[in-house]
Amino acid sequence: MPSITLSSPNILPEGPIIEVQFLVSASLEANLRQQNKQVPNPVTVRVLIDTGCGICSVSEEIPKQLGIEPIGVTTIFTAAGEGQASVYFMRMRITTPNGIITWEGKFNSVILTRQNISGLIGRDLLQHGNFLYLGNSSQFVLSLL
C-alpha cells in the first residue's frame, strides 16, 4: 500500500495539504490517443485532505485547464446554502516515496473559499485507505490501496 508521510510546520493553520496532479481519465486518454489528439498535460496543484467532505472536489479551474466535459450534475449543500455542482471524471495522482497513488473517480467542481488550495480529498477516497493526523509531531500519513 503506497503511503506518504508529510511534515508541515503549517499544519495547524492550514491543515493537511498535499501536492497532487490531475489528469484526464484513463479511458479518455486512450480515446484521445486513438484519435491522434493531444492529451492534456497534468495539472499540479495543492489539495486539502478534508474528512468533512463526502466526495473529492476540485476548484472549477481544474476541469477547465484539462479541457474536459462534465458527466453529471449534483446538488450540494454548503454553509452558504444550496447549489449545483458539475461532476467530472478524472484521475488524481499522488507521488509518494514508495510508489504512485492514482485515484480515478468523480470530482465535484466547486467554488473553494480558500485561495491556497485547489481541491479537497474526501471520504470517498479515504475509505480505501488510512489517514493519520499526528498533531504533536505536525505530520500526517495517507496510505491507499
Next chain:
Amino acid sequence: MVLEKELETYKNNKERLLKEANGKYVLIKDIEIIGVFESENDAINMGTKKFGNSPFLVKKISEVDETQTYWSGLVTIGR
C-alpha cells in the same frame, strides 16, 4: 445549464427507469438513453468510448437524487 437536455431526458423517462432498473446507472446523451449499467464506472467508460470528450450524463436511477453536504465551510455556492 450544463447537461440540460440529458437531465430532461432522465426526468421524462424516470418512471420507466425506476420500474426497470432502479439502483443501476443510466447513460444519456442529448435526448437518447444509450444504455443502463450495473456499475457507474462501466457507464462512464462506455460514454467516453462512444462520445470521447463531449458532455454526457451518467446518473444513478433512484427515487431521490443523491446530494453532497460540505461541512467544513471550504465550499461556497454561486456568485
